[in-house]
Amino acid sequence: MTNDEFACDCDVIHADVVNLVKKHMPDDEEFTDLSAFFKILGDYTRTKILWALDKNEMCVCDLASLLNMTKSAVSHQLRLLRIANLVKSRRDGKVIFYSLADDHVKAIFETGHEHIREM
Incomplete structure (x- = not known):
């Protein structure tokens, strides 16, 4: 092409x-x-962390081991x-577990992953 x-x-x-689109445009602060x-989602390491947390909640030690990174x-x-x-x-006691913040984050991440797998 x-x-x-x-x-x-x-x-x-x-x-x-x-005019229709202009009426629904968010303000500059929202953009x-x-x-x-x-931009936060656009980082390779953060994407891997989100992928892992989409599968299961994990602590820092688990994530560090999985991703071969330092705590x-x-x-x-x-x-x-x-x-x-x-x-x-x-x-949970001395351990802090991390998970995706809510279903919106899960849906955004999974939809993005599904989209790139279609290519």
Whole structure:
């Protein structure tokens, strides 16, 4: 495919469509937040952590062993995922277990994974 195949060759503005979409456009702050959300998901290591947590809750030691990483490196990534509200934690005695934050995160992650497997 060439770039010309993606170029629109019309000079007409479809004002009804533009106005409809414009009416539903979020403000710039929401776009900034959404962009930051996808940047957090866009990291290879965090993606592997999310994949693991999609299968089962795990502690830092388990994740470090699975991913062949240091506990410190895993903790750093989990902190970023927690700040972004993508993972949550629960304490069981001295051990802290991590899991996906909610069903939205699970659905986003699984839908993305399903999408790339279709290619």
